[in-house]
Amino acid sequence: xxxxxxxxxxxxxxxxxxxxxxxxxxxxxxxxxxxxxxxxxxxxxxxxxxxxxxxxxxxxxxxxxxxxxxxxxxxxxxxxxxxxxxxxxxxxxxxxxxxxxxxxxxxxxxxxxxxxxxxxxxxxxxxxxxxxxxxxxxxxxxxxxxxxxxxxxxxxxxxxxxxxxxxxxxxxxxxxxxxxxxxxxxxxxxxxxxxxxxxxxxxxxxxxxxxxxxxxxxxxxxxxxxxxxxxxxxxxxxxxxxxxxxxxxxxxxxxxxxxxxxxxxxxxxxxxxxxxxxxxxxxxxxxxxxxxxxxxxxxxxxxxxxxxxxxxxxxxxxxxxxxxxxxxxxxxxxxxxxxxxxxxxxxxxxxxxxx
Numbered sequence: 001x002x003x004x005x006x007x008x009x010x011x012x013x014x015x016x017x018x019x020x021x022x023x024x025x026x027x028x029x030x031x032x033x034x035x036x037x038x039x040x041x042x043x044x045x046x047x048x049x050x051x052x053x054x055x056x057x058x059x060x061x062x063x064x065x066x067x068x069x070x071x072x073x074x075x076x077x078x079x080x081x082x083x084x085x086x087x088x089x090x091x092x093x094x095x096x097x098x099x100x101x102x103x104x105x106x107x108x109x110x111x112x113x114x115x116x117x118x119x120x121x122x123x124x125x126x127x128x129x130x131x132x133x134x135x136x137x138x139x140x141x142x143x144x145x146x147x148x149x150x151x152x153x154x155x156x157x158x159x160x161x162x163x164x165x166x167x168x169x170x171x172x173x174x175x176x177x178x179x180x181x182x183x184x185x186x187x188x189x190x191x192x193x194x195x196x197x198x199x200x201x202x203x204x205x206x207x208x209x210x211x212x213x214x215x216x217x218x219x220x221x222x223x224x225x226x227x228x229x230x231x232x233x234x235x236x237x238x239x240x241x242x243x244x245x246x247x248x249x250x251x252x253x254x255x256x257x258x259x260x261x262x263x264x265x266x267x268x269x270x271x272x273x274x275x276x277x278x279x280x281x282x283x284x285x286x287x288x289x290x291x292x293x294x295x296x297x298x299x300x301x302x303x304x305x306x307x308x309x310x311x312x313x314x315x316x317x318x319x320x321x322x323x324x325x326x327x328x329x330x331x332x333x334x335x336x337x338x339x340x341x342x343x344x345x346x347x348x349x350x351x352x353x354x355x
Contacts, residue, residue, distance in 0.1 A: 001045045001110045001315040003032075003117055008049035013293025014163075018129040021165035023302065026307075028125045028134075028161040032114040034107070038153040042107040047118055054143035060152045067141035067197035068097040073133040074119055074161075074354070075318075076126045077342035082119065084352040085340045087112055087136075089258045094113075094138060097194035103140060111138065113284065115159055119354055127163045130341075135164045135302075135321075155307045164302075172325055172333065174309025177232065178207045178215035181282055181314065185230070187223035192230075192253030203233045215312060217298070221281060223253060229279040235306060236260035239284060240328040242294055249276040259336070260298045265348060266335050272328070281313060286317050295326035304340075305333040 001274055008029045027050055036043045061067050070090040075083055090109040115136065119126075122124055126134040138159045142152035183206045186192025186199060206218045219237065221230040229248050231237055236257040238247045245267055250256050264274050287293035288311065296308040307325040310317055338344030339351065 032159040036155040058145040060142040175216040176310040178210035179313035184223035188252040235300040240295035
């Protein structure tokens with residue numbers, strides 16, 4: 001599909017202090033869009049100046065929640081060149097999300113071509129400071145202006161870009177996690193394995209409760225028995241027992257994280273034993289108290305790896321390990337970010353060099 005390009009006549013000022021980028025509050029000059037119409041498929045791929053959308057008040061995305069998204073990054077290497085990390089996996093997962101929500105499968109080839117062309121135009125927006133990147137947010141929404149619960153016939157796919165610093169203000173310092181045992185996020189057979197907007201809406205209240213209690217993130221338990229560890233709102237969870245890493249098995253209610261998959265691959269290549277299984281929160285607490293559990297950390301696109309220093313469940317608060325980032329999390333973080341930024345050779349075919 002040909003990609004039409006309309007360049008902005010009024011370019012924005014780029015951030016001067018990359019140490020203050022934050023996350024998701026600054027956007028580049030252009031965006032990629034593509035329309036879907038039932039019976040015709042995906043069409044009119046285009047890059048246009050970043051700006052508002054016109055949405056009818058009856059647009060189905062506003063009423064029935066057909067909205068999915070992805071998150072990936074563009075990295076600047078030390079030589080100044082740019083590269084992507086597993087973008088094909090993000091677009092493939094987006095298609096899986098779309099299918100579960102009754103939305104059309106993404107034209108993954110055109111989406112990737114559009115992303116590359118957009119990044120070619122916006123290359124100067126990719127920050128230079130170590131640890132920064134250009135965050136990429138592909139999104140698909142339903143447009144039909146009609147009330148009634150059914151799949152829409154018109155959809156918009158778009159990509160916006162945002163220069164970002166570290167996702168967490170704490171950086172690589174261990175975060176505190178609150179185990180939620182009242183609300184649930186997802187159940188097997190539902191949409192927990194997708195990146196749909198509703199999953200994140202369902203997590204907001206619990207996140208507010210945790211924040212008021214002084215915790216950075218919420219750890220969700222299974223939606224049936226509320227006994228088994230699933231994931232943190234923005235991360236998959238992993239637990240280290242020395243050189244053994246245990247992570248909750250994907251069961252249909254847990255997002256199959258691309259960073260999770262990458263860390264598992266890297267860890268096994270480094271000689272760690274990685275086990276995917278059902279993990280009871282009571283066992284995690286017992287193992288932490290006994291000293292068997294040496295580290296806990298989350299994995300996700302935004303943070304890459306986020307070590308956990310404190311876990312709170314019911315009336316109990318415990319420190320994981322010595323409360324600092326452990327050697328396993330540090331080694332995995334250094335290795336994966338090394339691949340992403342081009343400091344370490346990519347032996348897995350994950351990197352797409354753009355320049």
